[in-house]
Amino acid sequence: GSSGINAEYGQYTIGLVGYPNVGKSSTLNSLLQEKRVQVSSTPGKTKHFQTFKLKLDGMDVTLCDCPGLVFPNLAASKSEMFCNGILPIDHMRDCVGPISYLIEKIPRIVLESVYGMKLPVPDIELEKGRLPYPHEVLREYGALRGFMTTRGTLDESRAAR
Numbered sequence: 001g002s003s004g005i006n007a008e009y010g011q012y013t014i015g016l017v018g019y020p021n022v023g024k025s026s027t028l029n030s031l032l033q034e035k036r037v038q039v040s041s042t043p044g045k046t047k048h049f050q051t052f053k054l055k056l057d058g059m060d061v062t063l064c065d066c067p068g069l070v071f072p073n074l075a076a077s078k079s080e081m082f083c084n085g086i087l088p089i090d091h092m093r094d095c096v097g098p099i100s101y102l103i104e105k106i107p108r109i110v111l112e113s114v115y116g117m118k119l120p121v122p123d124i125e126l127e128k129g130r131l132p133y134p135h136e137v138l139r140e141y142g143a144l145r146g147f148m149t150t151r152g153t154l155d156e157s158r159a160a161r
Contacts, residue, residue, distance in 0.1 A: 011059070011060045011061075011062075012059060012060070012061045012062070013061075013062045013064065014061065014062070014063050014064065015066070016028060016063070016064065016065050016066070017066060018068065019068050019086050020067070020068025020085070020086055020087075021068060021085050022068070024065055024066070024068070025037040025038070025039045025065055026039050028052065028063055028065050031063060032052060032054060032063070036052060037052075037065055048066075048067065049064065049065070049066045049067075050064070050065045050066075051063065051064050051065075052064075052065070068086075077097070077101070078097065079097035079098040079100065079101040082097075082098045083101050083102060089161050092160070092161070095134070095138065095157055095160030095161075096134045096135075098160065099134040099138060099160055100134050103131050103134065103137060104131065108131070108132055111132070115141055115144070116144060117137070117141060117144060119132045119137065119140055120132070120136055135156065138154075138156040138159045138160055139154055139156065139159075141159045142154040142155060142156060142158065142159030145159065147159045
């Protein structure tokens, strides 16, 4: 039938659908009890729709795996998609948006304590309570980790990743 279940013939079709990198292929490997589908920590490993046959309690089951689906109109922004692992970090061209998104979500004290950073404190009365600027976070984190370009300047792009 249209639901993917044809119980009178003992046939079932189950599709795994979702965002990239949420474990669809890993779930399929688990159900198959062997590694039949390639998996990766980088989104986008599954390139096309795949089906696998399985016998379960005498019934024929078809498992379907598909590439991760991204509905850009449902996500708030491209920055959010990078930060949530929906888009591969290697495709990020501008790091300011994603870093700004993180700064809005993570309090200064948490950034400082988790990453061992000491971010500049605004000293002008008008700036009291402002969030850190993305370049302040990137420079501090990059300096702590020694992320330098071949010309000896801080590599903010590497720090962002």
